[in-house]
Amino acid sequence: MSLLIADNCINCGACLPECPNEAIFENRSASEAKECNVTEGVAVGDGIYVISYDRCTECVGHFDEPQCAAVCPVDECCIPDPAWPESKEVLLAKAGKINPEKAIDPAKAWGKVRSGPMAGKFASA
Numbered sequence: 001m002s003l004l005i006a007d008n009c010i011n012c013g014a015c016l017p018e019c020p021n022e023a024i025f026e027n028r029s030a031s032e033a034k035e036c037n038v039t040e041g042v043a044v045g046d047g048i049y050v051i052s053y054d055r056c057t058e059c060v061g062h063f064d065e066p067q068c069a070a071v072c073p074v075d076e077c078c079i080p081d082p083a084w085p086e087s088k089e090v091l092l093a094k095a096g097k098i099n100p101e102k103a104i105d106p107a108k109a110w111g112k113v114r115s116g117p118m119a120g121k122f123a124s125a
């Protein structure tokens, strides 16, 4: 499942360099300029950072937990995007496709977004 950045983002920039998939951009326009799509209705008006669902893998394949959420100083800011309920297998394949030059470790597959307390909110998670 891709994550999204909620409206309480304070634009500190801490998350951007931590993403293994270059999925984070300073705003919606910057993301779309790179042909990286952002969920409809999120970050409209370019006021906050965004995560592109085309490139976010929940950090599966690279880290034990989403790095953006780990470094973000704001609670409930980097959160699951219910529009993209991808399985672990789909996320691993996505990680390999995005960065074919990087090693993908199937053991790095934090599942709390998909199987944790929030997963019940999403029927196909």
Ligand code: SF4
Pocket: 002, 003, 018, 019, 020, 021, 022, 023, 024, 051, 055, 056, 057, 058, 059, 060, 066, 067, 068, 069
């Ligand atoms: S969860 Fe990982 S891959 Fe997705 S935006 Fe955050 S740091 Fe990048």
Ligand code: SF4
Pocket: 005, 008, 009, 010, 011, 012, 013, 014, 015, 016, 049, 068, 071, 072, 073, 074, 077, 078
């Ligand atoms: S770390 Fe959090 S508050 Fe800072 S830019 Fe990223 S999402 Fe926004």
